[in-house]
Amino acid sequence: MSFPAIRMRRMRRDAFSRALMREHTLLPSDLIMVAFVIEGEGQRESVPSMPGVARLSIDELVKLAGECVRLGIPALALFPSPDPSVKSEDAAEAWNPDNLMHRATRALKATYPQLGLIGDVALDPYTTHGQDGLIDAHGYVMNEPTVEALVKMSLAQADAGMDFVAPSDMMDGRIGTIRDALEAAGHIHTRILAYSAKYASSFYGPFRDAVGSAANLGKGNKHTYQMDVGNSDEALREVELDLAEGADAVMVKPGMPYLDVLRRVKDAFGAPTFVYQVSGEYAMLKAAAQNGWLDERAVVLESLTAFKRAGADAILTYYAIDAARWLRGE
Numbered sequence: 001m002s003f004p005a006i007r008m009r010r011m012r013r014d015a016f017s018r019a020l021m022r023e024h025t026l027l028p029s030d031l032i033m034v035a036f037v038i039e040g041e042g043q044r045e046s047v048p049s050m051p052g053v054a055r056l057s058i059d060e061l062v063k064l065a066g067e068c069v070r071l072g073i074p075a076l077a078l079f080p081s082p083d084p085s086v087k088s089e090d091a092a093e094a095w096n097p098d099n100l101m102h103r104a105t106r107a108l109k110a111t112y113p114q115l116g117l118i119g120d121v122a123l124d125p126y127t128t129h130g131q132d133g134l135i136d137a138h139g140y141v142m143n144e145p146t147v148e149a150l151v152k153m154s155l156a157q158a159d160a161g162m163d164f165v166a167p168s169d170m171m172d173g174r175i176g177t178i179r180d181a182l183e184a185a186g187h188i189h190t191r192i193l194a195y196s197a198k199y200a201s202s203f204y205g206p207f208r209d210a211v212g213s214a215a216n217l218g219k220g221n222k223h224t225y226q227m228d229v230g231n232s233d234e235a236l237r238e239v240e241l242d243l244a245e246g247a248d249a250v251m252v253k254p255g256m257p258y259l260d261v262l263r264r265v266k267d268a269f270g271a272p273t274f275v276y277q278v279s280g281e282y283a284m285l286k287a288a289a290q291n292g293w294l295d296e297r298a299v300v301l302e303s304l305t306a307f308k309r310a311g312a313d314a315i316l317t318y319y320a321i322d323a324a325r326w327l328r329g330e
């Protein structure tokens, strides 16, 4: 037999056979847009560390939602950037029925009921100290009191019409407690997207600017509740617990530096597995593109396709609208 009998390049030679053998294809329906909401009308406040991303007042947010619907993006993940005057030690604004988040939810649902809404459940936009939970005299984030607050927050979001509550706080036992409370309140259709494997990452910096928690957090960090960067088995234990407690979907976060974790989670549980391409990932890609060092469209689509290859069923990304337009040839 002549060498080489197997030519891997044969299938790569033409576009038609490359298309036929392609294992993973990115679609607009894989994407979840991420947006920041602020008070006011006609407001678009740019986020300096995230060029191209703006904090939007509710009327502007509704326009963005319309674009998601037009492009076939199934869902929008909402994060509030509330006025500093509503922040407090106990974060009570988080479950105020008329807070910014709940007004946004009602406005979006009134206009685009078919667009899935994912509400962030964590206290950091509402606390004066910028931590995701309630702290004791030493600044330690207390587990059970925080879970109690997260339950109130989840119920308030479900009452406002949120489709998914998404606890991003990493307290122990919060998924089961929230699930029980939702069931007891009759919110049997409210889904829970658990940020199960959420790492204590430095890639969240621009997000903390966007929601206004960076200044309050100061030199503080989240190492007593978010996962250590060096761990991977621990991610599987976190996911296992959240699924057992009633999570409908689990998340790995950040994305690109944690593709190995994503693959393990998908392989181990076969559950709906989402990944979050976080603010720092966006900022890196955007900065390189703005400098002319990377081809933005090509590297964004490559990085999003890599998430699918690594096992993601859906991807939260600030690039969702751009990527969907590119995928549709716009």
Ligand SMILES: NCc1[nH]cc(CCC(=O)O)c1CC(=O)O
Pocket (backbone or CB within 6 Å): 120, 121, 122, 123, 124, 132, 168, 169, 203, 204, 205, 206, 207, 208, 222, 277, 278, 279, 280
């Ligand atoms: N509850 C906090 C929260 N929810 C989502 C993000 C980060 C998202 C991003 O960086 O894009 C963070 C930041 C943090 O944990 O400090």
Ligand SMILES: [Mg+2]
Pocket (backbone or CB within 6 Å): 170, 171, 172, 173, 196, 238, 241, 242
């Ligand atoms: Mg956990």
